[in-house]
Amino acid sequence: MDFDLPADLTAYLAELDAFIEAEIAPLEAVDDNIRFFDHRREWARTDWEAGGLPRHEWEALLATVRRKADAAGYLRFALPREYGGRDGSNLWMAVIREHLAAKGLGLHNDLQNEHSIVANNPFVLMFRDFGTAAQQAEFIPGMLAETHRLAFGLTEPEHGSDATHMETVAVPETRGSLPGYRIDGEKMWTTGMHMASHCLTFARTSGEPGDAAGITAFLVPAKAPGVTIEEYLWTFNMPTDHPRVSFRDVFVPDSAILGKLGHGLALAQHFVHENRIRQAASSLGAATYCIEEAVRYARRRKPFGEELAKNQGIQFPLVELATQAEMLRLLIRKTAWQMDQMPKPEVERRLSDKVSMCNYWANRLVCEAADRAMQVHGGLGYSRHKPFEHIYRHHRRYRITEGAEEIQMRKVAAHLFGYMGPRRQELEKSLSAGSDERREG
Template structure:
């Protein structure tokens, strides 16, 4: 087996690093833009008078960064070549996401809102696979420049992680559908052109089939943003959205009638492996910074690093990073080889393990750095607060474990995935 990172990915990382040094770091340092990343970051980013949403200056800076990355041909790495991309792989995206998160906080990569100089535009990839010709004509040009996009309306207030028990419904009315219901944690609707709304069109609660995805323009009558939910890590763009007699044409169906859950599972699998890689990168950053500080700090006349109470936890965390890195790379490679649904068990393993690891690494980094580690003058509290949400969103830890168990014990209806040893 060859564990070397493919040359084309290594070369791309070097290209990205050079781009960050030449274009992004100078932008980060001018006009007091550093306020978005230093101890003032939460206040600088948040419009406290507008329901805690990201403020205009912050989002304009992210837009400027994205434009520079698009111009440099960096942003579109995962897109097909015909859409200005480089036919990037899942393995490539996992390695890139870890690499960028491993650099710490900065304008190059900020996971709070999925901002990155290398785009994580899974919506475009879904559009290419599941969109109709008319939908592709409407969306693809805007999506490849990140000037157009849709949010995902999946989670419901009363059902949380249980995506198959869905009270939001859509009933046919001639060549149209009438949608009624409510979604929560509907991220990014304040800048979205449409909301991809999951609604039950047939079947009964618990059925996998019968859920349909609808692309609903945000200005559609009956669609209302009820509130934006304040969170552990601000700003927040997570909304509760209601749908009252929302009328959309049949042409708004995305991925086929009754097949919406398949679209979402595809989205989850690709996004979860990238999310896991980001959490791994952030965890490694916390470990590296802690080792560096432990070698420099000399309480009682000797470096902190001479104490086994510091050494042993950091060795354990670093060992877990090494093991998880191997699993993430293997899983991403298998996704490229056999498809997004071929390694659902391993995607779940990677996701919950990486998110737990990042929280533990950030917590211990705070401990190693003492009072300053707890303060906002160091990035660890921000990393903890941000990555803590990943242990809940897109499937809580317990849901991920339950999913892996379903394959391990043969409870799942799908084909037993590769690599299960019993």
């Protein structure tokens, strides 16, 4: 077994580093752009008088970086070559995301905004796999050019992780001889709605509450009559672009359906494993950054004339975190590599528990690492002059979003105890054999 990264991958990381140094770092240094990353970052990013939304200047700066990264050929790395990408694998994306996050805060990779010089772009593949020819022709180039932006309307006020008890409904209706659907309901945490051209809205079209089937995905124009942003939900880490949105008597034509009627949840699950493994890698990178910063500070700081790092009370907690990071890195890379060896349905059947392990543990680890870095740095670590509070406040969300850690632990348990996954038949057979042996005894 060879655990070394491929030579072309390490060369690509060096290429990204050179691009950051030549193109991105200078952009941080001009026009006081550093205000978005130093102790002023929350104020600089947040328009407090506009519902806590991101300031226009902040989002414009991120857009400038994306254009630079796209022109240099990095932004679309994960996409197929037909869309200007490089067919980036899950392993490569995991390593790249960890590498960029381990650099700390910066324009190269701002996790609070899901921004990176190597983008994720799951919606593009969603349209490739589920869209009609007309939808693909409009939305794929539109999303790549950023003329089309999609918000994701799945979660509801009364139903968080359980989408099957969805109360938003879509009823067939014809208006002006145009057949379509009337949508009524409410969505929560509809991220990016303030800039969206459309909201991918999930609504029940048939079936009963609790049924996975009968839910359909609709492409609803963000400015359609009856679509209302009711409030922006202020969060632990500001700015916020996570509103509660209502849909009242909203009409869309049949052509607004994305995917098959009644099978919308397949879209919601389409990219979940890729998203989770990449997000786990980013959390690992941020955790590594916190650990390394704490180590360096402990070596520099000399209270009572000796390095802080000589105290076992400082050493041992960081040793434990560093050990967890090393083990997690191996599991993430192994899982990402295995994902690249099989089609999506097989990933769901054979590897979803490993993806969940990576994700929930990485999100927990980065919070612990940020907290420990604060402790090692003392009062300075608690201040906003260090990035640890920002890292903690951002990554704390991922223990809830992208599948709450309890949901992910349930998935792991289902595989571990053989209620689903490849161990199911094996365990049932062994348990049955054990019962037979006891009866015979």
